[in-house]
Amino acid sequence: MNFPLAQTDAAGRLRHLVTLDGLPxxxxxxxxxxxxxxxxxxxxxxxxxxxxxxxxxxxxxxxxxxxxxxxxxxxxxxxxxxxxxxxxxxxxxxxxxxxxxxxxxxxxxxxxxxxxxxxxxxxxxxxxxxxxxxxxxxxxxxHPTQGLLDALTVRQAKGDIGRARVAIVGDIARSRVARSAHRALATLGCAELRIVAPRAMMPAAGAFEGARRFESMEDGIAGADVVMMLRIQHERAGSGPVDLAAYHRDFGLTAARLALAAPDAIVMHPGPMNRGVEIDSEVADGPQSLIRRQVxxxxxxxxxxxxxxxxxxxxx
Amino acid sequence: MNFPLAQTDAAGRLRHLVTLDGLPxxxxxxxxxxxxxxxxxxxxxxxxxxxxxxxxxxxxxxxxxxxxxxxxxxxxxxxxxxxxxxxxxxxxxxxxxxxxxxxxxxxxxxxxxxxxxxxxxxxxxxxxxxxxxxxxxxxxxxHPTQGLLDALTVRQAKGDIGRARVAIVGDIARSRVARSAHRALATLGCAELRIVAPRAMMPAAGAFEGARRFESMEDGIAGADVVMMLRIQHERAGSGPVDLAAYHRDFGLTAARLALAAPDAIVMHPGPMNRGVEIDSEVADGPQSLIRRQVxxxxxxxxxxxxxxxxxxxxx
Amino acid sequence: MNFPLAQTDAAGRLRHLVTLDGLPxxxxxxxxxxxxxxxxxxxxxxxxxxxxxxxxxxxxxxxxxxxxxxxxxxxxxxxxxxxxxxxxxxxxxxxxxxxxxxxxxxxxxxxxxxxxxxxxxxxxxxxxxxxxxxxxxxxxxxHPTQGLLDALTVRQAKGDIGRARVAIVGDIARSRVARSAHRALATLGCAELRIVAPRAMMPAAGAFEGARRFESMEDGIAGADVVMMLRIQHERAGSGPVDLAAYHRDFGLTAARLALAAPDAIVMHPGPMNRGVEIDSEVADGPQSLIRRQVxxxxxxxxxxxxxxxxxxxxx
CATH class of the missing domain: 3.40.50.1370 (Aspartate/ornithine carbamoyltransferase)
Incomplete structure (x- = not known):
């Protein structure tokens, strides 16, 4: 069990998809x-x-x-x-x-x-x-297929992942979605990856290699081409004091905050959404949202x- | 939400089937x-x-x-x-x-x-x-597809819905089956529709437009071509004092009662049946029963x- | 209900498969x-x-x-x-x-x-x-299809069921697998059928007609060509004092015990296995095991x- 699992064969074809790590x-x-x-x-x-x-x-x-x-x-x-x-x-x-x-x-x-x-x-x-x-x-x-679908959505919308500045926002530490999106986008040469979270939700140092870290949402999404929101993991909320109103106040994606991103920024969310917590309906259903396209x-x-x-x- | 849902398109084709109301x-x-x-x-x-x-x-x-x-x-x-x-x-x-x-x-x-x-x-x-x-x-x-299958069963057995006298018997007030059967049969020009129920199970005045109301089962099924029984909703029985023995005595379809209907009357039931309550096995399994045909x-x-x-x- | 169900038609074709009893x-x-x-x-x-x-x-x-x-x-x-x-x-x-x-x-x-x-x-x-x-x-x-798959497995491995000595070991009394395997193998002319169990798990006298009975596992599997283990029915264990350690000590199939069977004996188990109880992993995963072939x-x-x-x- 010490060797990594060989996810590709000698000809480079996919044999398993357990993780995006290491895939070319x-x-x-x-x-x-x-x-x-x-x-x-x-x-x-x-x-x-x-x-x-x-x-x-x-x-x-x-x-x-x-x-x-x-x-x-x-x-x-x-x-x-x-x-x-x-x-x-x-x-x-x-x-x-x-x-x-x-x-x-x-x-x-x-x-x-x-x-x-x-x-x-x-x-x-x-x-x-x-x-x-x-x-x-x-x-x-x-969550490797989620990472791939997120990358596909960015590529479809932006044409070139290599020019996209992507901000992933929310409960990064406990999110497999964030990890796989980061991995897919990094492999595909994403111009800039940012992770944006309150300190308690920030991953350990060293994780999310190459990503810039922001504890202010305003700073984190400023000028971003892609704002990828994560869901609050209600099922894990019991383990910590998640004040939903405070979370929305500081890290909820409102129309006002979205205006800080690039004018043609796209909004993504892996679903299911907690509307009014991490994302406002006005944004989730707005013209910049590609949430259904992700599905x-x-x-x-x-x-x-x-x-x-x-x-x-x-x-x- | 004020306009009724358009269940058909401009060419009259079915687009949704939420209700039989209004369908031509x-x-x-x-x-x-x-x-x-x-x-x-x-x-x-x-x-x-x-x-x-x-x-x-x-x-x-x-x-x-x-x-x-x-x-x-x-x-x-x-x-x-x-x-x-x-x-x-x-x-x-x-x-x-x-x-x-x-x-x-x-x-x-x-x-x-x-x-x-x-x-x-x-x-x-x-x-x-x-x-x-x-x-x-x-x-x-x-329950629109139930209404349609009931109408199909009547048409198959009687040839012409326009000549059939249909008695629907039982817990009318709470029955979606009764409502949709009534709507289908009324639209298709049923000769006579009767609803037969104890007073507590009779729908509000104005509902089941055009149907004759009977609180006596004997009167209600007299001469009927179709006797459509409903099931006692056991799951709702807790909300009221349904005395099953008394119900069977007054509204159960027995062979003796069925003899009051037309000689070639058919018996229907949407299932699942409460045998011995709203219908006797002798009738449910008898030659006039089309219950399996309904399925x-x-x-x-x-x-x-x-x-x-x-x-x-x-x-x- | 007094006549046995006719599982075959006049031409001898299968119409139902409820039991292997009586099938030619x-x-x-x-x-x-x-x-x-x-x-x-x-x-x-x-x-x-x-x-x-x-x-x-x-x-x-x-x-x-x-x-x-x-x-x-x-x-x-x-x-x-x-x-x-x-x-x-x-x-x-x-x-x-x-x-x-x-x-x-x-x-x-x-x-x-x-x-x-x-x-x-x-x-x-x-x-x-x-x-x-x-x-x-x-x-x-x-469990007739289990009996058939067991017989197929024996036939594939041994070529001729008529020469195979088969020992069925374990909780015989409560096992439908044992009953159907016995019936299939007996019908197919198995050379010798043995049932091996502690006294408390031995079926009533008269059951498993023609089978030799052994209350010692060593005696029961000696020279056997097929060792068919049964699972301890944990879900029924509450009804009796099944001491799992004692069961393994007396009736568990270990490599040492398997050596008492024929040198080319095969090992079978209907699954799911209780490893370390009725069968050791060394045997279950060993070269004589056909457990996955059974599946x-x-x-x-x-x-x-x-x-x-x-x-x-x-x-x-």
Whole structure:
């Protein structure tokens, strides 16, 4: 377990997507290129006919599960859904027994969402060579398809990620969305990445390498081309004193604050939104918002990822 | 929200099916004609291939959900199921965020069942022009596909709805089934509609326009061609003193009572039945019962409705 | 209800699979032959296109439900899943109302798992001639597709069931897996069947006809060609004093004990395993283990059973 998981094969093709860390720029760009085609021409195909996709979701998530399920069904895959918390099981072999059982049923792709770190990596190592693993969210660490869809949305809107100044705002420390967006955008050569958060939500020093840090929202979004808001994690609010009114006052995206960004700045949010907390409805539904486009891009990106994994499985 | 939702387009094609109120007779007849074909020749087709149907069921309903799911799958649609109570969410925009998210994933038809009035109408207005909404049951108000399947069953059995005398018996006040059956049959020119209930279950004056009211079951079903029983809503029984034995004594459909109706009267029930309460097994399983035919017609009607919605979406 | 259910038609074709009892050897062999083809060439086909399979699972079972679901989807069937405990309903007619409702929706095959004995038989009689029933597990009595997959696994590994000495070890008394494995292997002419259990887990006298009984594991597996372990039923452990450490000491399959069997003995387990209780990981993951092969064979056997049922329904 000391070596990093090999997410690509000798020919550079995607074999798993557990994290964006270490994936080359060319691979990310080819996934975005293909996703852009799916986004523009959303037609049913049979690219995955004969393949089986298993959704193993330990955390409830209507939207992400639906997005993966539709990405698979629209390419003709057979899909089975399980609400199963791999991490809450007796550790180690029992988890793997569940995985090996599904593998023996010829599951080709495991889509896994889990609140515990390391589950996707462990499963990917276990099924390596026989099936592929895609993370649909790992603890606070990683959400690679979200990172890709965010990058696609920025590229579509701004044309060139290399010129975009992107501000990620909110509960950065506990956000897998922020980590994967940062990783995708950094790999793709984003001009400037900023993380904007109250001190209590700022990640540890050294994380988010290369990003500029701002504890003032006004400073953080000044001149930004992209304002990417994060959601307050209400389910974790019990662990700390999150005063929602104060949060909105200091870090909520209002129309007035958005005016500090570039005139053609776009607004993003991974959803689900807490309207009136991290973002005002006027902004969420306004002309600069690409929040629904992100959702559409999510299906397209997942179609591209599943297609790529299928291709690497078919041509050994 | 002041204007009624436009359920048809300029060419008269169905765009949503939230209520039967206001739909023209010709449209209902064309849906029944098409459903009759599906009922007679239940073969798998690809009419909905490439379309996505989302079932959003806030109230548990094995049978109705299965009926819609099969109606979609048998026409080649992709189907995603959600157990989601839209009405229990924070009101307004949050509900719509869920809907807009699914819309952005290119859901074409939203099938919605909810205990709260108005949810389907609100969603239909929100997605209008981009997707269609079908009600699968709205509070105590409306269950339009049930009304259509009831009308189809009457038409199949009696040939001409215009000559049928129909008695609807039971907990009328709280029954969406009764409301939609009344609306469908009235639109289709039913000869005579009767509502039969104990006073406590009789709807407010003015409701069920044109229907004759009977507080005696014997009087109510005398000479009727169709006896449509409703189920006692056990889940609401706590709100009032429903004495089941007394109910059966006064309003249960026994063989003796059925003999008061026309000799070739048919018996209907939307299910699930409370045998021994509103209906005796001898009647439910007897030769005059079309209860299972109603279920079969339910799938056929839903196939016809989905097909019509798909047609209006494809030819703008 | 006094006559046994006719599981085959006049031409000997399978109409239901509620139990292996009474099914002729030639039928079992033809199912295994066909399953072997599916196991060797797992390609998607359309053999069940236009048919509807309903999974009614009253007991939670990720693996068995997934196995049946994939067996149906991979042959092009439409599949609907229900978590529904038929036996916990008001008895008799209410259960059947649910079944008749699904039948009226043109469900072709009911796959039923239930903790109560007799449910599958009752449903099969109710839908007889209109649909087929497959048991996916009935109380402690029967699990016919498990029996078939176990037999297929033995045949694949040993070539000839007629020469195999098979020891079934564990909680025999409460095991439907043991009963169906015994029945399948006995019908197929297994050379020698042994049941091995502590006295408290030994079935009543007369059960497991023809099997030799051993209360010592060492004696029971000596020279065996197949060692089929059962799982300790933790969910039933509360009913009796199962000392897991003592159980492992006396009946756990360790590498040392396995050495008492034939040198090329195979190890089987229906899953999920309690590692360290009835079986050691060294054995479960060792070269003699065919546990994952059993899972793969499970999908293949269920494909063969569904195909056979579809054939008998199509050619009346």
């Amino acid at each position: 720029r060319a691979l990310l760009e080819s996934l975005l290129d293909r996703a852009a085609v799916f986004a523009a021409q959303p037609v049913k195909n049979d690219a995955l006919r004969g393949l089986t996709v298993a959704n193993l979701f330990g955390e409830p998530s209507t939207r992400t599960r639906a997005s993966f399920e539709l990405a698979a069904l629209r390419q003709g895959a057979d899909v089975v859904n399980f609400e199963i918390t791999l991490s809450s099981r007796a550790k180690g072999e029992t988890l793997l027994d569940t995985v090996y059982t599904l593998l023996a049923m010829r599951v080709d792709v495991f889509v896994i969402r889990d609140a515990e770190a390391g589950v996707q990596d462990m499963v990917a190592r276990a099924v390596d060579g026989e099936a592929a693993v895609v993370s649909a969210g790992e603890a606070h660490l990683s 559409a891009n999510g299906v397209a990106v997942r179609m591209a990822v599943l297609e790529a994994l299928a291709a690497s499985r078919r041509k050994p | 007779r010709a449209l209902l007849e064309s849906l029944l004609d098409r459903a009759a074909v599906f009922a007679a020749q239940p073969v798998k087709n690809d009419a909905l291939r490439g379309l996505t149907v989302a079932n959003l069921f806030g109230e548990p309903s094995t049978r109705t959900r299965a009926s819609f799911e099969l109606a979609a799958l048998r026409q080649g649609a992709d189907v995603v199921n959600f157990e989601i109570t839209l009405s229990s969410r924070a009101k307004g925009e949050t509900l719509l965020d869920t809907v807009y998210t699914l819309l952005a994933m290119r859901v074409d038809v939203f099938v919605i069942r909810d205990a709260e009035a108005g949810v389907q109408d609100m969603v239909a207005r929100a997605v209008d022009g981009e997707a269609a909404v079908v009600s699968a049951g709205e509070a105590h108000l409306s 079969a017609n339910g799938v056929a009607v839903r196939m016809a409705v989905l097909e019509a919605l798909a047609a209006s979406r494809r030819k703008p | 050897r030639a039928l079992l062999e033809s199912l295994l032959d066909r399953a072997a083809v599916f196991a060797a060439q797992p390609v998607k086909n359309d053999a069940l296109r236009g048919l509807t399979v309903a999974n009614l699972f009253g007991e939670p079972s990720t693996r068995t439900r997934a196995s049946f679901e994939l067996a149906a989807l991979r042959q092009g069937a439409d599949v609907v899943n229900f978590e529904i405990t038929l036996s916990s309903r008001a008895k008799g007619e209410t259960l059947l109302d649910t079944v008749y409702t699904l039948l009226a929706m043109r469900v072709d095959v009911f796959v039923i798992r239930d903790a109560e004995a007799g449910v599958q038989d009752m449903v099969a009689r109710a839908v007889d001639g209109e649909a087929a029933v497959v048991s996916a597990g009935e109380a402690h009595l029967s 793969a064979n499970g999908v293949a056997v269920r494909m063969a059973v569904l195909e056979a049922l579809a054939a008998s329904r199509r050619k009346p």
